[in-house]
Amino acid sequence: MIASLIAGLLLGLAAGLSPGPLLTLVITQTLKHNRREGIKTALVPLLTDPPIILLTTLVLSRLTQFNFWLGLLSLAGAGMVCWLAYESWRSGPVTFTLATPQAQSIKQGALVNLLSPHPYLFWLTVGASTMASAARVSWWAAAAFVAGFYLLLVGCKVVLALLVERSRAWLTGSWYVRVLRGLAVLLFGFALRLCWDALKLLGAIG
Numbered sequence: 001m002i003a004s005l006i007a008g009l010l011l012g013l014a015a016g017l018s019p020g021p022l023l024t025l026v027i028t029q030t031l032k033h034n035r036r037e038g039i040k041t042a043l044v045p046l047l048t049d050p051p052i053i054l055l056t057t058l059v060l061s062r063l064t065q066f067n068f069w070l071g072l073l074s075l076a077g078a079g080m081v082c083w084l085a086y087e088s089w090r091s092g093p094v095t096f097t098l099a100t101p102q103a104q105s106i107k108q109g110a111l112v113n114l115l116s117p118h119p120y121l122f123w124l125t126v127g128a129s130t131m132a133s134a135a136r137v138s139w140w141a142a143a144a145f146v147a148g149f150y151l152l153l154v155g156c157k158v159v160l161a162l163l164v165e166r167s168r169a170w171l172t173g174s175w176y177v178r179v180l181r182g183l184a185v186l187l188f189g190f191a192l193r194l195c196w197d198a199l200k201l202l203g204a205i206g
Helices: 002-017 021-032 035-041 045-059 066-090 105-115 117-137 138-168 172-200
Strands: none
Touching: 002 138, 002 172, 021 035, 021 066, 021 105, 021 138, 021 172, 035 045, 035 138, 045 105, 045 117, 045 138, 066 105, 066 172, 105 138, 117 138, 117 172
16 A cells, blocks of 8 residues: 555656646636635646546446547647637736636636546556556555545645745736746647647547
8 A cells, every 4th residue: 555655646746747737727827816726726636537537447448439539638628728828828917916706716727627638648547557556455555546646746736836826926017927928838838739639649640
């Protein structure tokens, strides 16, 4: 069980610190609103991933054209990320106040995570195989793997939101706009990557 927990922690740390649409959205929501909205976004995988884990487990033995559907999902995700990039780019200087209901951090984070192929790919490959190996030892070992993974996957993003919140005082005016536009460029880059993954999954490119 200790080995499974360590494996989950290591994979969670890598996934939590890896650049991606959700990590960028955590930063964006913290800058545009406050750390509470950033933390809400960071917690989204705890809400969206359980169905993904169940879904990927079920389709492994039943779906023969999974790449095709995953490719379509990637295209939808690219469109969503492009929209978020546009929203970040057009944002101007604002006064940092408490978040309003329009923040919709959980909704945006859930859409980004559900429309991204990365959670599906992870649980179809590394996650599923590691959890299956742990389950052969005991279900407690499998639970330790999942707990360790999400502890650091979510924890890293929460810590990042707290760090960004403390640095907001230096990100007002023109600096704030520059940071948001930089994030917009990153989001657009991730959207292009999703498109590239989608074309590969659909067989349009080798």
